[in-house]
Each structure stands twice: as structure tokens, then as C-alpha cells.
Amino acid sequence: AEDPDADTRAELAALIEANATKELEARFAGTLQFGTAGLRGELGAGPLRMNRSVVIRAAAGLAAYLKKQGVPHGDDTTGTTDTTGTTDTNGTPDAPGLVVIGYDARHKSEDFARDTAAVMTGAGLRAAVLPRPLPTPVLAFAIRHLGAVAGVEVTASHNPPRDNGYKVYLGDGSQIVPPADAEIAAEIDAITTLTAVPRPDSGWEILGDDVLDAYLTRTDAVLAANSPRTARTVYTAMHGVGKDTLLAAFARAGFPEPVLVAEQAEPDPDFPTVAFPNPEEPGAMDLAFAQARETDPDLVIANDPDADRCAVAVKDGADWRMLRGDEVGALLAAHLVSRGARGTFAESIVSSSLLGSIAGKAGLPHEETLTGFKWIARVEGLRYGYEEALGYCVDPEGVRDKDGITAALLITELASQLK
Structure with missing residues (x-):
């Protein structure tokens, strides 16, 4: 019922109608695990596949992790500045931390990028999405160039066409290493329902060609x-x-x-x-x-x-x-x-x-x-x-x-x- 994607809802309904028990078990016997490589798996319905529900949870977990690390953020629902957060040397609140999001041209990549931007915006962070599918190195460059606190690249690199993935970088422009992976995974596990994850329809920035x-x-x-x-x-x-x-x-x-x-x-x-x-x-x-x-x-x-x-x-x-x-x-x-x-x-x-x-x-x-x-x-x-x-x-x-x-x-x- 929480799945925001009509495609995967229809896919799941067809599996239930066909009484495809083994396939359903393969999709619901656990959850896709977040690690130092982020997420990567086959596209499809269910918590053991890559889909919008799984990505929204991952984005919400990343946002929660960043906020616990002291990243400045606005109010979770209005996006206004949290005046109890970090302040600059003049005593005024810092701007909310920026998360840059890139994506490749695989199936669902643009959807996953947009969902990530919505989740970050709903969490009171700033989100900026690269203007179109671009190489992963452009995203890694953009993190440091724009002074972002984190970056996300939606890609499965050279995996088969049925796959997609979700790669996370922190503000140094490098991919995550322990213990950050486990800490983000714990925040993802704490997301019990998607209805508790604010996802506005707008509020993030689509970057121009300046970063490229x-x-x-x-x-x-x-x-x-x-x-x-x-x-x-x-x-x-x-x-x-x-x-x-x-x-x-x-x-x-x-x-x-x-x-x-x-x-x-x-x-x-x-x-x-x-x-x-x-x-x-x-x-x-x-x-x-x-x-x-x-x-x-x-x-x-x-x-x-x-x-x-x-x-x-x-x-x-x-x-x-x-x-x-x-x-x-x-x-x-x-x-x-x-x-x-x-x-x-x-x-x-x-x-x-x-x-x-x-x-x-x-x-x-x-x-x-x-x-x-x-x-x-x-x-x-x-x-x-x-x-x-x-x-x-x-x-x-x-x-x-x-x-x-x-x-x-x-x-x-x-x-x-x-x-």
C-alpha cells in the first residue's frame, strides 16, 4: 500500500494473482542491505529488489544520519532554518547542508534521483540534482566543487540491464567507509513506514551546465x-x-x-x-x-x-x-x-x-x-x-x-x- 510506483504495484499484483510463491519469497525474505557500496540489486517489487520504496527508505536513512552528524538543516516539514542548529561566526544559522544527486541512464534512475531529492528537501536539507544523466566522476567532482555534505549517484555501473544501484559519498568526495555504512544502515532500518517520510513535490534545485x-x-x-x-x-x-x-x-x-x-x-x-x-x-x-x-x-x-x-x-x-x-x-x-x-x-x-x-x-x-x-x-x-x-x-x-x-x-x- 505504501509503494509510490504504479509499475511495481502492478508487478506485485500480477505475482500474487499468479500465486508465484517462490518468486514472492525471493523478493520478501529480507531487505536489500546497505553497505560501503550503497545499494545494488535487480529492479523489481519487494524489499529485496531496487525500487522507489527501497530508495526512499535509503534516502531517509541517509538524511537522518547526516542530521545526527550535526549537518545544518531546516525544519523537517517546512524547510525553514532550524535556529537551534549550527551557527556561523556571526551567530546566524548556517544554511542547510547540500546533498548533490547524480544519475545514469538506467531504467528508473531518474525516478530514484528525484525521490532522493524530495526526501532530502523534506528532511530540511538542500538538494541539487545534476541536469541530466552524466558520468559518475562529475558527481564526485560536484560534491567538493559545491561544498556539499554528501552526494548520491544512482547507478549500477557495469551490471546487467536488470540492475540498478545507489552509491553514497560524503563531503570529502569519497565513497563511504565503515563505520558510516553501518550507521546509515541503522537509520534506514529505523524507517518503519514511508508515510512518515516527508516528500514534497518541489523545493530542490536542478543544476545547470555550470558544474559540468x-x-x-x-x-x-x-x-x-x-x-x-x-x-x-x-x-x-x-x-x-x-x-x-x-x-x-x-x-x-x-x-x-x-x-x-x-x-x-x-x-x-x-x-x-x-x-x-x-x-x-x-x-x-x-x-x-x-x-x-x-x-x-x-x-x-x-x-x-x-x-x-x-x-x-x-x-x-x-x-x-x-x-x-x-x-x-x-x-x-x-x-x-x-x-x-x-x-x-x-x-x-x-x-x-x-x-x-x-x-x-x-x-x-x-x-x-x-x-x-x-x-x-x-x-x-x-x-x-x-x-x-x-x-x-x-x-x-x-x-x-x-x-x-x-x-x-x-x-x-x-x-x-x-x-
């Missing part, structure tokens, strides 16, 4: 001044949201315009040309390789659907082959060292030991972290970090997370230098 323009301006910091920009590329967005941002970044940098894999260039939540929208999966790069055989570029570049990962392929004899994540990670590291980069180089424990050798030879600090970019991003003095699953952080002062757009710029600069 600021992200693109920041990409200038990735490349060396006056470096060669001649490498020719074939690019696939893997049916995701990376194309427009990557093309804008390449144009701004002065690289030749990438040749697009047309069949995969536009966002499509059904990912019709691939069995699994992950560049590492067998067959996912076949169309990109076919395009490369026709146009003979210097590199083939792919993003995953939310463009936080970057895959690279190179000519190998008469054909093309994917570089492993550890190979790209080492190439980017060596390139940064050759440019005189200073600071800590970091990787997760599942990645190659080669990065440590590169850093050691250059006299740079090196750290290994637990698996996950949430740990790499928190390394003190981080200059470069990577994980073998195609995730690279090449500009931690801009984006404190993996970023497939800036990684593509840097590897293309390297290819230009080697031509």
Missing part, C-alpha cells in the same frame, strides 16, 4: 602544458553516459575527435549489443575492434556505462587486444613519473606489485590498501591511485574517485608522446 563546465575546466590539470595531442582514437561509451563528456574533454584538450562506435554511442538502458556492459567481458569490445580495423587508430578506448572506468586496447600485430587493468595502471604511473609527479602512488592489494617498483625507483611513497576505491581515495597525499578492475584516479584534487574520462585523456597523451 567546471569539471571540464578541471580536466586541464590532467595534461602537461604543450604536450603532444595527436593520437587518434576509437571510442565506445558501451551504451552509457560517457560520450558527450568525453568528446567535450577531448575537444577542449585539442585531441583529434574520437571515432565513435555508433551502435554503442547513445545511452540505452537495455544495452542491446552486449551480453554484459563491462569492457572486460568477452565480446563487449567486438564492435570497437571492428571499428578499429576499419579506421586504424592509435588506441581504442572504452568507458563502462557510468564512465568511471576506462578500458584501453592497442594494436597487436594485425589485430587489437585489450590491455589489462594492471598494464594500464603501470603505464599511467610511469607517464606521471616521467612528467615529474610528486605525492603518494596507491593501489589495492589485488593489483600488481609493479606500481610499488615504479614509485620506489622514482623515490615516491607507495601504499597498498584494502580492495575498493573508497580506500585508495583516502590515502594521505595521494597523487595517483588505481585498481586492476579498470579504475584510475589521475587527478585526486579534482575527483577523489576513479574517473574514466580523465584516465582516457592521460592515456591518449601518453600515446601521442609515443607516436
Whole structure:
């Protein structure tokens, strides 16, 4: 009765009508658990699926957590300033904390983003939603750029089309780590009914292109001044949201315009040309390789659907082959060292030991972290970090997370230098 979504209400009614006991048990035998990766699961009705009810609870739990952490907020129902909250040095109440929300082009992503904005607004926080489906790194950048207290990205990254997810960042622009995950999960568990969660119909901000323009301006910091920009590329967005941002970044940098894999260039939540929208999966790069055989570029570049990962392929004899994540990670590291980069180089424990050798030879600090970019991003003095699953952080002062757009710029600069 509390489900605000006519689609999932109809889906559930059909299951009940069909007496689909096993399917109902699979959906109602528990709840989708919130962890350091947020939420991720199959779309559908029931507490063990991703749907608007589950997202509203998650957003309400996050809002409650932020308020308990002392984030300034307005009245829960009117949005007016809570004068008992934090005050600035002049003794006037601080503005309510800002939560920035981004989303990809998967099924229900925009709905989940809008629900999150409504919940944050109803909780007395400020909410701002990115103007359209954009790469996850733009959201990670926007958190720090706008001085937000938290960010939410609605995405299932490179999962199958039936999935969606809910990724949470705090104000440092990094994904959450313990104990924040457990504390947010406890607040989610405390939401007993959706009727107690205020969800106004308006009151949040839809951001303009200013934040994207600021992200693109920041990409200038990735490349060396006056470096060669001649490498020719074939690019696939893997049916995701990376194309427009990557093309804008390449144009701004002065690289030749990438040749697009047309069949995969536009966002499509059904990912019709691939069995699994992950560049590492067998067959996912076949169309990109076919395009490369026709146009003979210097590199083939792919993003995953939310463009936080970057895959690279190179000519190998008469054909093309994917570089492993550890190979790209080492190439980017060596390139940064050759440019005189200073600071800590970091990787997760599942990645190659080669990065440590590169850093050691250059006299740079090196750290290994637990698996996950949430740990790499928190390394003190981080200059470069990577994980073998195609995730690279090449500009931690801009984006404190993996970023497939800036990684593509840097590897293309390297290819230009080697031509």
C-alpha cells in the first residue's frame, strides 16, 4: 500500500494473482542491505529488489544520519532554518547542508534521483540534482566543487540491464567507509513506514551546465602544458553516459575527435549489443575492434556505462587486444613519473606489485590498501591511485574517485608522446 510506483504495484499484483510463491519469497525474505557500496540489486517489487520504496527508505536513512552528524538543516516539514542548529561566526544559522544527486541512464534512475531529492528537501536539507544523466566522476567532482555534505549517484555501473544501484559519498568526495555504512544502515532500518517520510513535490534545485563546465575546466590539470595531442582514437561509451563528456574533454584538450562506435554511442538502458556492459567481458569490445580495423587508430578506448572506468586496447600485430587493468595502471604511473609527479602512488592489494617498483625507483611513497576505491581515495597525499578492475584516479584534487574520462585523456597523451 505504501509503494509510490504504479509499475511495481502492478508487478506485485500480477505475482500474487499468479500465486508465484517462490518468486514472492525471493523478493520478501529480507531487505536489500546497505553497505560501503550503497545499494545494488535487480529492479523489481519487494524489499529485496531496487525500487522507489527501497530508495526512499535509503534516502531517509541517509538524511537522518547526516542530521545526527550535526549537518545544518531546516525544519523537517517546512524547510525553514532550524535556529537551534549550527551557527556561523556571526551567530546566524548556517544554511542547510547540500546533498548533490547524480544519475545514469538506467531504467528508473531518474525516478530514484528525484525521490532522493524530495526526501532530502523534506528532511530540511538542500538538494541539487545534476541536469541530466552524466558520468559518475562529475558527481564526485560536484560534491567538493559545491561544498556539499554528501552526494548520491544512482547507478549500477557495469551490471546487467536488470540492475540498478545507489552509491553514497560524503563531503570529502569519497565513497563511504565503515563505520558510516553501518550507521546509515541503522537509520534506514529505523524507517518503519514511508508515510512518515516527508516528500514534497518541489523545493530542490536542478543544476545547470555550470558544474559540468567546471569539471571540464578541471580536466586541464590532467595534461602537461604543450604536450603532444595527436593520437587518434576509437571510442565506445558501451551504451552509457560517457560520450558527450568525453568528446567535450577531448575537444577542449585539442585531441583529434574520437571515432565513435555508433551502435554503442547513445545511452540505452537495455544495452542491446552486449551480453554484459563491462569492457572486460568477452565480446563487449567486438564492435570497437571492428571499428578499429576499419579506421586504424592509435588506441581504442572504452568507458563502462557510468564512465568511471576506462578500458584501453592497442594494436597487436594485425589485430587489437585489450590491455589489462594492471598494464594500464603501470603505464599511467610511469607517464606521471616521467612528467615529474610528486605525492603518494596507491593501489589495492589485488593489483600488481609493479606500481610499488615504479614509485620506489622514482623515490615516491607507495601504499597498498584494502580492495575498493573508497580506500585508495583516502590515502594521505595521494597523487595517483588505481585498481586492476579498470579504475584510475589521475587527478585526486579534482575527483577523489576513479574517473574514466580523465584516465582516457592521460592515456591518449601518453600515446601521442609515443607516436
